[in-house]
Amino acid sequence: MAITDRRIMAGHPDDDGFAATFDAQVVWRMRWACAVAGAFSLGFAVLDTYWLPPDVHAPVLRWRLGVLLPALLLGVALTFVPVLRRHLQWLGGSVVLVSGLALVTMIWTAHRAGVDYPYEGISLFLLLNYFLCGLRFGVATLTGTLIALAFVLAELQVGRHWAQMLQSVMFVLASNLAGIVGSYISER
Known part of the structure; x- marks a missing residue:
C-alpha cells in the first residue's frame, strides 16, 4: 500500500487481485441494487395503469414484466452461484444492459404512440x-453508453417535436456523462 497525494493505493485496478477483492466487496451491492430496481419496476407498473392508455399499457407492461423485471431478478439469483462470481462484472453489466434496453423500448413504445412517457427513468437507470x-x-x-445511445436512436426514430426530443436527449446524455466522470473518479 502506498499513500501518494492524499490517496491510498491498494493495487492497480487492472490487477487480478484488485478485481477479485473489488467483486467480493460489491456482490451485495449488485444484489440489493437489482432487487431494489425490481421493486421500483413493480411500483412503476402500478403507476403505468393510471397514466398510460390501455393500448400502450399492454406492450409496456409486457416489456416491464417480461424482460426488465426477470433480468433484474435473474441477476440477483446468479450472484449466488459461486462459479459465476468470477465473471461478476460482466454478469452485472449484462443484466443492466438488458434491463436498460427494455426500459428504452418501453419509452420508445409510448412515445411512438404519442404518449408523453417520462424519459427520466433512463437517467435513474444510469444512476x-x-x-x-x-x-x-x-x-x-x-453499458451506460449503449443504453444512452439506444435512447437517442429511439428518440430520433420516433420523430417527436424537435424541442421535446432535444431536451430529453440532452438530459440523458448529460446524465450519462456525469455517470462516466463519477465512476472514473470513484474507481481511481
Whole structure:
C-alpha cells in the first residue's frame, strides 16, 4: 500500500487481485441494487395503469414484466452461484444492459404512440448502472453508453417535436456523462 497525494493505493485496478477483492466487496451491492430496481419496476407498473392508455399499457407492461423485471431478478439469483462470481462484472453489466434496453423500448413504445412517457427513468437507470450496482468503470461506461445511445436512436426514430426530443436527449446524455466522470473518479 502506498499513500501518494492524499490517496491510498491498494493495487492497480487492472490487477487480478484488485478485481477479485473489488467483486467480493460489491456482490451485495449488485444484489440489493437489482432487487431494489425490481421493486421500483413493480411500483412503476402500478403507476403505468393510471397514466398510460390501455393500448400502450399492454406492450409496456409486457416489456416491464417480461424482460426488465426477470433480468433484474435473474441477476440477483446468479450472484449466488459461486462459479459465476468470477465473471461478476460482466454478469452485472449484462443484466443492466438488458434491463436498460427494455426500459428504452418501453419509452420508445409510448412515445411512438404519442404518449408523453417520462424519459427520466433512463437517467435513474444510469444512476443504478454507474453508482449503485457495483460495476467498475469500464463495464459501467460500456453499458451506460449503449443504453444512452439506444435512447437517442429511439428518440430520433420516433420523430417527436424537435424541442421535446432535444431536451430529453440532452438530459440523458448529460446524465450519462456525469455517470462516466463519477465512476472514473470513484474507481481511481
